[in-house]
Amino acid sequence: MSKSRKLFLRSKKVIPSGINSPVRYYAPYPFFVTRAEGSSMWDADGKRYLDFCNGYGALLLGHRRKEIISAVASQLKKGTLYCAPTELEVNLSELISKNFPSMQKVRLVNTGGEATMTSIRLARGFTKKKKIIKFEGCYHGAHDYVLVKAGSGAAHNGISVSAGGLDEVSRNTLVIQYNNSQDLADVLDREKDVAAVIIEPVLANMGLVPPGKGFLKDVRKLTQEHDSLLIFDEVVTGFRMSTGGAQKYYSIRPDITTLGKALGNGFVIAAVGGRGEIMDMLSPEGQVYQASTYAGNPVSVSAAISSIETMNRNKAKLYPGLEKKCKDLASSIGDQASDMRIPHQVNRESSMFQIFFTDRPVVDYATAKAADQEKFKTLFKELLREGIFVAPSQFETVFLSYAHGEDEIKMAAAAYERALKKVKQ
Ligand SMILES: Cc1ncc(COP(=O)(O)O)c(C=O)c1O
Structure with missing residues (x-):
């Protein structure tokens, strides 16, 4: 029995479903990681994987x-945690503002979900309005404001x-179609x-669905016309x-951004x-409550400062x-699938990229x-x-990372070709 399988059996006894975040599970059991370096991870049985998940983009x-x-x-x-302010936090917030000029003021939190939850509470506090609109298929974290699917009919509740x-919470989240400006205009x-x-x-x-031409500009214009704030969830981007x-x-230029x-x-x-005027709504000076023990901890803040500096130093390349x-x-994978006559997008x-097994554009x-998920599982x-x-x-x-060199890309392309042959069978 593989070490990963043994670990999974042990894990199932103490961790619900054996994993700490649902998407990490796949049948019959996931590989357990022991270490990672550059573009690779190694599992408990010593097998090396080229990592194209990359911490879901992180x-x-x-x-x-x-x-x-x-x-x-x-x-x-x-030290690892002070729960008192540091110069590091000021440095990081200045760096974020410099890179994202729309973020005139910044509050540091721990997770993307915490950031989107705070952004929505802030928007409600600032506008004194209750509802929010999200797009079907967008994920913004595991909290009630946004963990909703579209209801039936035109109401989109x-x-x-x-x-x-x-x-009672979900009803205040209206869900509409992505890439459909008219839908947004009608609901607003x-x-x-x-x-x-x-x-x-x-x-x-x-999967990956880019915005259609002009869609984001429409969203910006419509929100401005209707006095609603625009929150860009840039946790991935x-x-x-x-x-x-x-x-x-x-x-x-959005009104609020999450990173x-x-x-x-x-x-x-x-x-x-x-x-600034929106962010100043946050407590203690403002009326919108937000707090966290680990927010702005110096270890994560040091990592973020170094990340931003490294990305800026290397940005030309x-x-x-x-x-x-x-x-x-992506184009080599598309060409292979076309040569094998597998319907795909x-x-x-x-x-970032994704392949879908369907002959209709995915928008x-x-x-x-509508894409064939069984084929994706085989892939x-x-x-x-x-x-x-x-x-x-x-x-x-x-997701690709800076650590992926030309050789790794070639290895991945060759592996996709062999995997697509199995999808074809
Ligand atoms: C766009 C987006 N927003 C928010 C989140 C939630 O982030 P976290 O998992 O750090 O709470 C995610 C997570 O995948 C995400 O992709």
């Missing part, structure tokens, strides 16, 4: 990036996707109580698409920021290089759902056998 610079590890090592000598989720015309529209500027939680995130990439993942490149940190490698890999943006939740299993680790779900994204 590890833009790859595993154990040396500058970050040494910044953290030097902070460890000075949200229904909780989770047992224990309160419909009808509903008078919308505090904010929250959106992943590039949808990376339904922040620092991944550019040092100024998707808002710089697409030249859109996570690549901000800490593997360390636990997230942020919420926006226009980093972003075009990642984009080129991603383009090469490859969606790509920046350093929203319905078209993503995932074959890639895993080949030592290529991508997220184990059609509704996740393949």
Whole structure:
């Protein structure tokens, strides 16, 4: 019996479903990791995997990036948690504001979910309105405000996707179709109580679905016209698409932004920021409550400062290089699938892509759902056998990191080709 299997059997006895976040499970059991370096991870049985999951996008610079590890090592000598302010927090917030000018003031938190929860409470506190609009298929964390699916009919009222989720809360979340400006215009015309529209500027939680031409500009214009705030959830895209995130990439200025993942490149940190007058609503001076013991802890803050400095220092090579490698890999996979006559779509943006087994373009939740998920499962299993680790779900994204060299890209392309042959069978 493999060591991973043994560990999974032990794990199931003490950890619900044997894992600490649902997407980590796949049948019959996930591999258990012992260490990681650069573009690779090793499992308990000594097998090496090229990592294309990359902490669901967090590890833009790859595993154990040396500058970050040494910044953290030097902070460890000075303490790990003070629960009193530090100059480091000021430095980091200034750096974030400099890279994201729309984030005039910043509050540091721990997770993306905490950041989006705070952003929505802030929007409600500032506008004195109650409802929010989210797009079907966008994921913003595991809390009741956003853990909703679309209800039936034109009302779009949200229904909780989770047992224990309160419909009283979900009802105030209106769910509409991504890439459909008219849908947003109609709902904003009808509903008078919308505090904010929250959106992943590039949808990376339904496979990968980029915004259609002009869509984000429409969303910005419509929210302004209806006095609703625009929240860009840049937990995935922040620092991944550019040092100024998707808002710089697409030249859109949101009212509030959430960051996570690549901000800490593997360390636990997230942020919420926006226009000064909105952010000043936060307690203790403002009326919107937000708090956390570990917020702004010096270890994560040191990691984030080092990440941002490293990304900025390397940005001339980093972003075009990642984009080129991603383009090469995604187009080689698309060409292979075409040669094998497998109906498919490859969606790509920046350093993210996903393949869908369908002959219709994937532009929203319905078209993503229509793809053949059994074929994706076969692809995932074959890639895993080949030592290529991508997220184990059609509704996740393949992420590249700076640690992936040309050789790794070639190895992945060859593995995809062999895996696609199995999908074809
Ligand atoms: C766009 C987006 N927002 C928010 C979150 C929640 O972040 P966290 O898992 O750190 O709570 C995620 C997580 O995948 C995400 O992809």
